[in-house]
Amino acid sequence: MFDFLYEPWPWYVAGPIIGLTVPILLLLGGKMFGVSANLRHACAACNFGNVQFFNYDWKSAGKWNLTFLVGSVLGGFLGGYVFANPEPIALAQSTITDLQAMGIQDFNGLVPDDLFAWGALGSIPGLIVLIVGGFLVGFGARYAGGCTSGHAISGLSDLQLASLIAVIGFFIGGLLMTWIIYPIILS
Amino acid sequence: MKFSEYLKYLVIGTVFGFVLMKSEVVSWFRIQEMFRFDAFHMYGIIGVAVIVGIISVQIIKRNNMKDANGNPISIPPKDASQVKRYLIGGSMFGLGWALLGACPGPMFALLGSGLTIMAIPILAALAGTYTYGLLRDKLPH
Numbered sequence: 001m002f003d004f005l006y007e008p009w010p011w012y013v014a015g016p017i018i019g020l021t022v023p024i025l026l027l028l029g030g031k032m033f034g035v036s037a038n039l040r041h042a043c044a045a046c047n048f049g050n051v052q053f054f055n056y057d058w059k060s061a062g063k064w065n066l067t068f069l070v071g072s073v074l075g076g077f078l079g080g081y082v083f084a085n086p087e088p089i090a091l092a093q094s095t096i097t098d099l100q101a102m103g104i105q106d107f108n109g110l111v112p113d114d115l116f117a118w119g120a121l122g123s124i125p126g127l128i129v130l131i132v133g134g135f136l137v138g139f140g141a142r143y144a145g146g147c148t149s150g151h152a153i154s155g156l157s158d159l160q161l162a163s164l165i166a167v168i169g170f171f172i173g174g175l176l177m178t179w180i181i182y183p184i185i186l187s
Numbered sequence: 188m189k190f191s192e193y194l195k196y197l198v199i200g201t202v203f204g205f206v207l208m209k210s211e212v213v214s215w216f217r218i219q220e221m222f223r224f225d226a227f228h229m230y231g232i233i234g235v236a237v238i239v240g241i242i243s244v245q246i247i248k249r250n251n252m253k254d255a256n257g258n259p260i261s262i263p264p265k266d267a268s269q270v271k272r273y274l275i276g277g278s279m280f281g282l283g284w285a286l287l288g289a290c291p292g293p294m295f296a297l298l299g300s301g302l303t304i305m306a307i308p309i310l311a312a313l314a315g316t317y318t319y320g321l322l323r324d325k326l327p328h
Contacts, residue, residue: 007209011228014210015235021203023243028195030254032262035291039316053320063188064196071200072292073299078201079208080300091216092225099219110214110297111288116304129286134308136283137290138315143276143326145265148290151277152233155265157240162265162273169277170284171222177285178222185286 008085021149022157031064034150036141038062038069080110102186125185144169204296213297215288222285272328283315 025031041062044054088108096107106113120126141147144166146155152170155163210232211217221229246252247260254260267273284290287308289297294312298305319326 008211009206009209011210011231012235014206014212015232016239017202017206018232019236019239020243021199022240023247024199026244026247026254026260026262027252028199028255029192030256030258030260035295036316039291039312040320042313043317043320048317049321051317051320053323054317064192067193067196068200068203069295071197071202072204072207072295074197075201075204075206076208076213076296076299077204077301079205080213080296080302083205083209084300085209085211089211089214089216092220092223095216095220095223095225098223099216107216110208110211110216110300111302112215116215116302118304120304121307129288130304130307131311133283133287134294134311135315135318136279137287137294137308138283138312138317139319140276140278140280140283140315141291141312142316142319144273144280145276147280147292148233148284149292153236153240156237157244158262158264159241159244160265161267162269165267165270165273166277166280169274169279170281172274173278173281173283174218174222174285175281176278177282178219181282182285 005083006086008087008089018153019157022154025068029064032150033154034065034146035069035072036138036147036150038065039138040142041066102183104186128185140173203292204299207293207296208300213289213293213300218285218288269328272326275327 022033025033040054041058044056044058047054089110091107104112104114114120115126115129120130144151146163146166151163151166156167207213212229212232217229220226252260289308291312294305294309298309
Protein backbone atom coordinates (compact mmCIF):
# COMPACT_ATOMS: atom_id res chain seq x y z
CA MET A 1 0.00 0.00 0.00
CA PHE A 2 2.96 2.30 0.54
CA ASP A 3 4.54 1.29 -2.77
CA PHE A 4 3.97 4.80 -4.13
CA LEU A 5 6.59 6.12 -1.70
CA TYR A 6 9.24 4.12 -3.54
CA GLU A 7 8.14 5.04 -7.06
CA PRO A 8 8.69 8.15 -9.20
CA TRP A 9 5.72 10.53 -9.07
CA PRO A 10 4.13 11.79 -12.31
CA TRP A 11 3.62 15.50 -13.02
CA TYR A 12 -0.09 15.41 -12.18
CA VAL A 13 0.72 14.29 -8.64
CA ALA A 14 3.70 16.57 -7.99
CA GLY A 15 2.19 19.69 -9.63
CA PRO A 16 -0.82 20.03 -7.31
CA ILE A 17 1.23 19.40 -4.16
CA ILE A 18 3.80 22.05 -5.12
CA GLY A 19 0.97 24.45 -6.05
CA LEU A 20 -0.76 23.90 -2.71
CA THR A 21 2.41 25.04 -0.92
CA VAL A 22 1.40 28.61 -1.87
CA PRO A 23 -2.02 28.75 -0.10
CA ILE A 24 -0.85 26.60 2.81
CA LEU A 25 1.96 29.05 3.65
CA LEU A 26 -0.39 32.02 3.17
CA LEU A 27 -3.06 30.51 5.40
CA LEU A 28 -0.64 29.39 8.08
CA GLY A 29 1.12 32.67 8.61
CA GLY A 30 0.65 34.98 5.63
CA LYS A 31 3.99 33.79 4.21
CA MET A 32 4.97 33.98 0.55
CA PHE A 33 6.57 30.82 -0.82
CA GLY A 34 10.10 31.56 -2.08
CA VAL A 35 13.20 29.49 -1.43
CA SER A 36 15.98 31.84 -2.59
CA ALA A 37 15.12 34.45 0.07
CA ASN A 38 16.92 32.06 2.41
CA LEU A 39 20.21 32.77 0.66
CA ARG A 40 19.71 36.44 1.51
CA HIS A 41 18.78 35.60 5.10
CA ALA A 42 21.98 33.53 5.41
CA CYS A 43 24.02 36.49 4.10
CA ALA A 44 22.19 38.79 6.53
CA ALA A 45 23.03 36.47 9.41
CA CYS A 46 26.75 36.85 8.63
CA ASN A 47 26.86 40.22 6.83
CA PHE A 48 30.61 40.62 6.59
CA GLY A 49 31.39 44.24 5.75
CA ASN A 50 27.99 45.55 6.86
CA VAL A 51 26.40 45.58 3.37
CA GLN A 52 23.22 47.63 3.40
CA PHE A 53 21.18 45.06 1.46
CA PHE A 54 21.73 42.60 4.29
CA ASN A 55 20.98 45.04 7.11
CA TYR A 56 17.58 43.87 8.28
CA ASP A 57 16.14 41.72 11.01
CA TRP A 58 16.68 38.37 9.28
CA LYS A 59 15.46 36.47 12.31
CA SER A 60 11.95 37.89 12.32
CA ALA A 61 11.81 37.91 8.50
CA GLY A 62 13.36 34.56 7.79
CA LYS A 63 13.16 32.09 10.66
CA TRP A 64 10.05 30.43 9.22
CA ASN A 65 11.64 30.15 5.77
CA LEU A 66 14.98 28.82 7.04
CA THR A 67 12.98 26.20 8.94
CA PHE A 68 11.17 25.36 5.70
CA LEU A 69 14.60 25.01 4.04
CA VAL A 70 15.82 22.61 6.74
CA GLY A 71 12.65 20.64 5.98
CA SER A 72 13.56 20.59 2.28
CA VAL A 73 16.92 19.03 3.12
CA LEU A 74 15.14 16.47 5.29
CA GLY A 75 12.62 15.83 2.50
CA GLY A 76 15.53 15.34 0.12
CA PHE A 77 16.96 12.74 2.49
CA LEU A 78 13.65 10.91 2.76
CA GLY A 79 12.68 11.17 -0.92
CA GLY A 80 16.15 10.75 -2.40
CA TYR A 81 17.82 8.37 0.02
CA VAL A 82 15.35 6.47 2.22
CA PHE A 83 12.64 6.16 -0.44
CA ALA A 84 14.85 6.79 -3.49
CA ASN A 85 13.38 6.06 -6.91
CA PRO A 86 14.78 2.66 -7.85
CA GLU A 87 15.17 3.04 -11.62
CA PRO A 88 17.12 5.54 -13.75
CA ILE A 89 14.97 8.43 -14.99
CA ALA A 90 12.74 7.66 -17.97
CA LEU A 91 14.28 10.48 -20.01
CA ALA A 92 13.23 11.33 -23.54
CA GLN A 93 15.43 9.41 -25.97
CA SER A 94 16.20 12.60 -27.90
CA THR A 95 17.65 14.19 -24.74
CA ILE A 96 19.77 11.10 -24.05
CA THR A 97 21.09 11.11 -27.63
CA ASP A 98 21.92 14.83 -27.48
CA LEU A 99 23.66 14.54 -24.10
CA GLN A 100 25.66 11.50 -25.20
CA ALA A 101 26.85 13.50 -28.19
CA MET A 102 28.00 16.17 -25.71
CA GLY A 103 30.01 13.57 -23.81
CA ILE A 104 27.70 12.74 -20.88
CA GLN A 105 28.12 9.04 -20.06
CA ASP A 106 26.39 8.41 -16.75
CA PHE A 107 22.57 8.28 -16.87
CA ASN A 108 21.95 6.19 -13.75
CA GLY A 109 21.19 8.78 -11.10
CA LEU A 110 19.37 12.11 -10.80
CA VAL A 111 22.49 13.95 -11.95
CA PRO A 112 25.38 12.81 -14.17
CA ASP A 113 28.36 11.57 -12.25
CA ASP A 114 30.52 13.16 -14.97
CA LEU A 115 29.80 16.62 -13.50
CA PHE A 116 28.46 16.06 -9.97
CA ALA A 117 31.21 14.28 -8.08
CA TRP A 118 33.99 15.72 -5.92
CA GLY A 119 36.42 14.65 -8.65
CA ALA A 120 34.63 16.96 -11.09
CA LEU A 121 36.18 19.92 -9.25
CA GLY A 122 39.43 18.93 -10.95
CA SER A 123 38.00 19.54 -14.44
CA ILE A 124 37.16 22.82 -16.14
CA PRO A 125 33.58 21.81 -17.07
CA GLY A 126 32.97 20.55 -13.52
CA LEU A 127 34.24 23.82 -12.02
CA ILE A 128 32.10 25.89 -14.38
CA VAL A 129 28.93 23.87 -13.72
CA LEU A 130 29.29 23.74 -9.93
CA ILE A 131 30.77 27.14 -9.16
CA VAL A 132 29.68 29.46 -11.99
CA GLY A 133 26.27 27.71 -12.10
CA GLY A 134 25.74 28.12 -8.36
CA PHE A 135 26.97 31.73 -8.42
CA LEU A 136 24.59 32.69 -11.25
CA VAL A 137 21.67 31.04 -9.47
CA GLY A 138 22.37 33.05 -6.31
CA PHE A 139 23.17 36.33 -8.04
CA GLY A 140 20.37 36.08 -10.62
CA ALA A 141 17.72 35.06 -8.10
CA ARG A 142 18.37 38.12 -5.94
CA TYR A 143 18.75 40.46 -8.91
CA ALA A 144 15.42 39.21 -10.28
CA GLY A 145 13.88 39.27 -6.80
CA GLY A 146 13.06 35.57 -6.74
CA CYS A 147 13.73 32.12 -8.15
CA THR A 148 11.56 29.37 -9.58
CA SER A 149 9.44 29.16 -6.43
CA GLY A 150 9.19 32.90 -5.79
CA HIS A 151 8.43 33.97 -9.35
CA ALA A 152 7.34 30.96 -11.45
CA ILE A 153 5.12 29.50 -8.72
CA SER A 154 4.23 32.21 -6.14
CA GLY A 155 4.37 35.25 -8.41
CA LEU A 156 2.48 33.70 -11.31
CA SER A 157 -0.09 32.32 -8.83
CA ASP A 158 -0.77 35.93 -7.87
CA LEU A 159 -0.84 36.95 -11.58
CA GLN A 160 2.09 39.32 -11.12
CA LEU A 161 3.36 40.79 -14.39
CA ALA A 162 6.82 41.22 -12.86
CA SER A 163 7.03 37.48 -12.29
CA LEU A 164 5.98 36.74 -15.87
CA ILE A 165 8.82 38.97 -17.11
CA ALA A 166 11.23 37.20 -14.75
CA VAL A 167 10.09 33.76 -15.98
CA ILE A 168 10.61 34.90 -19.59
CA GLY A 169 14.12 35.89 -18.46
CA PHE A 170 14.61 32.43 -16.90
CA PHE A 171 13.87 30.90 -20.30
CA ILE A 172 16.02 33.33 -22.27
CA GLY A 173 18.98 32.41 -20.06
CA GLY A 174 18.08 28.71 -19.89
CA LEU A 175 17.71 28.29 -23.65
CA LEU A 176 20.90 30.23 -24.35
CA MET A 177 22.82 28.03 -21.91
CA THR A 178 21.32 24.72 -23.07
CA TRP A 179 21.59 25.26 -26.82
CA ILE A 180 24.61 27.55 -27.29
CA ILE A 181 26.88 27.76 -24.23
CA TYR A 182 26.67 24.23 -22.74
CA PRO A 183 27.94 22.48 -25.89
CA ILE A 184 30.96 24.83 -25.82
CA ILE A 185 31.64 24.17 -22.12
CA LEU A 186 31.54 20.40 -22.59
CA SER A 187 33.50 20.33 -25.84
CA MET B 188 7.78 31.93 16.94
CA LYS B 189 6.56 29.01 18.99
CA PHE B 190 7.91 25.47 18.70
CA SER B 191 4.65 24.30 17.09
CA GLU B 192 5.08 26.95 14.36
CA TYR B 193 8.59 25.79 13.59
CA LEU B 194 7.25 22.25 13.37
CA LYS B 195 4.61 23.30 10.82
CA TYR B 196 7.14 24.96 8.51
CA LEU B 197 9.52 22.04 8.96
CA VAL B 198 6.81 19.59 7.88
CA ILE B 199 5.75 21.68 4.85
CA GLY B 200 9.40 22.02 3.80
CA THR B 201 9.88 18.27 4.21
CA VAL B 202 6.88 17.50 2.00
CA PHE B 203 8.21 20.01 -0.56
CA GLY B 204 11.69 18.43 -0.60
CA PHE B 205 10.16 14.95 -0.79
CA VAL B 206 8.01 15.88 -3.81
CA LEU B 207 10.98 17.52 -5.56
CA MET B 208 12.88 14.22 -5.27
CA LYS B 209 10.00 11.89 -6.16
CA SER B 210 9.05 13.92 -9.24
CA GLU B 211 12.69 14.24 -10.35
CA VAL B 212 12.42 18.06 -10.47
CA VAL B 213 15.84 18.02 -8.79
CA SER B 214 17.36 16.23 -11.76
CA TRP B 215 19.89 17.95 -14.03
CA PHE B 216 18.60 15.59 -16.74
CA ARG B 217 15.00 16.79 -16.33
CA ILE B 218 16.11 20.41 -16.66
CA GLN B 219 18.05 19.58 -19.83
CA GLU B 220 14.98 17.78 -21.17
CA MET B 221 12.80 20.79 -20.32
CA PHE B 222 15.01 23.37 -22.06
CA ARG B 223 15.22 21.05 -25.09
CA PHE B 224 11.39 20.80 -25.17
CA ASP B 225 11.77 17.00 -25.29
CA ALA B 226 9.20 16.13 -22.63
CA PHE B 227 6.08 17.52 -21.00
CA HIS B 228 7.08 16.44 -17.47
CA MET B 229 8.48 19.73 -16.09
CA TYR B 230 5.91 21.87 -17.91
CA GLY B 231 3.17 19.67 -16.46
CA ILE B 232 4.49 20.13 -12.92
CA ILE B 233 5.04 23.89 -13.13
CA GLY B 234 1.82 24.42 -15.13
CA VAL B 235 -0.42 22.49 -12.75
CA ALA B 236 1.30 24.07 -9.73
CA VAL B 237 0.56 27.53 -11.14
CA ILE B 238 -3.08 26.67 -11.94
CA VAL B 239 -3.60 25.32 -8.41
CA GLY B 240 -1.81 28.41 -7.05
CA ILE B 241 -3.92 30.87 -9.06
CA ILE B 242 -7.20 29.25 -7.99
CA SER B 243 -6.14 29.13 -4.32
CA VAL B 244 -4.88 32.72 -4.24
CA GLN B 245 -8.11 33.94 -5.89
CA ILE B 246 -10.19 32.08 -3.28
CA ILE B 247 -8.09 33.59 -0.46
CA LYS B 248 -8.32 37.12 -1.89
CA ARG B 249 -12.01 37.13 -2.83
CA ASN B 250 -13.03 35.86 0.57
CA ASN B 251 -10.64 38.20 2.41
CA MET B 252 -9.42 35.16 4.30
CA LYS B 253 -7.26 35.52 7.41
CA ASP B 254 -4.24 33.44 8.36
CA ALA B 255 -4.10 31.04 11.31
CA ASN B 256 -3.08 33.89 13.64
CA GLY B 257 -6.13 35.92 12.63
CA ASN B 258 -4.16 38.44 10.56
CA PRO B 259 -5.47 39.54 7.15
CA ILE B 260 -3.52 37.96 4.28
CA SER B 261 -1.90 40.55 2.05
CA ILE B 262 0.35 39.77 -0.89
CA PRO B 263 2.68 42.67 -1.67
CA PRO B 264 2.63 43.46 -5.42
CA LYS B 265 5.96 43.42 -7.28
CA ASP B 266 6.91 46.54 -9.22
CA ALA B 267 6.60 45.43 -12.86
CA SER B 268 8.04 48.72 -14.10
CA GLN B 269 11.51 47.43 -13.13
CA VAL B 270 11.66 45.52 -16.42
CA LYS B 271 15.49 45.52 -16.59
CA ARG B 272 15.81 43.91 -13.23
CA TYR B 273 13.44 41.05 -14.04
CA LEU B 274 14.74 40.50 -17.55
CA ILE B 275 18.50 40.74 -16.86
CA GLY B 276 18.36 39.17 -13.40
CA GLY B 277 15.95 36.53 -14.68
CA SER B 278 18.23 35.70 -17.63
CA MET B 279 21.23 35.37 -15.33
CA PHE B 280 19.22 33.07 -13.11
CA GLY B 281 18.16 31.07 -16.18
CA LEU B 282 21.78 30.68 -17.28
CA GLY B 283 22.63 29.33 -13.85
CA TRP B 284 19.52 27.13 -13.63
CA ALA B 285 20.34 25.40 -16.92
CA LEU B 286 24.07 25.20 -16.15
CA LEU B 287 23.71 23.72 -12.69
CA GLY B 288 20.46 21.91 -13.51
CA ALA B 289 19.08 22.93 -10.14
CA CYS B 290 17.39 25.98 -8.68
CA PRO B 291 17.61 26.84 -4.95
CA GLY B 292 15.03 24.31 -3.64
CA PRO B 293 16.51 21.34 -5.50
CA MET B 294 20.06 22.35 -4.49
CA PHE B 295 19.17 21.79 -0.86
CA ALA B 296 16.99 18.71 -1.45
CA LEU B 297 19.86 17.09 -3.40
CA LEU B 298 22.25 17.87 -0.55
CA GLY B 299 19.83 16.09 1.79
CA SER B 300 19.70 13.06 -0.51
CA GLY B 301 23.40 12.54 0.14
CA LEU B 302 24.84 14.35 -2.89
CA THR B 303 27.46 16.15 -0.79
CA ILE B 304 29.04 17.92 -3.79
CA MET B 305 25.96 20.22 -3.78
CA ALA B 306 27.63 22.04 -0.88
CA ILE B 307 29.87 23.69 -3.49
CA PRO B 308 27.08 25.25 -5.63
CA ILE B 309 25.25 26.23 -2.43
CA LEU B 310 28.34 28.13 -1.24
CA ALA B 311 28.70 29.62 -4.73
CA ALA B 312 25.04 30.70 -4.64
CA LEU B 313 25.64 32.39 -1.28
CA ALA B 314 28.63 34.16 -2.80
CA GLY B 315 26.43 35.21 -5.74
CA THR B 316 23.75 36.55 -3.41
CA TYR B 317 26.36 38.43 -1.40
CA THR B 318 27.93 39.88 -4.56
CA TYR B 319 24.51 41.12 -5.68
CA GLY B 320 24.12 42.84 -2.32
CA LEU B 321 27.48 44.54 -2.80
CA LEU B 322 26.82 45.69 -6.40
CA ARG B 323 23.12 46.43 -6.05
CA ASP B 324 23.37 50.21 -6.33
CA LYS B 325 25.47 49.97 -9.49
CA LEU B 326 23.16 47.60 -11.37
CA PRO B 327 20.26 48.71 -13.60
CA HIS B 328 16.90 47.85 -12.01
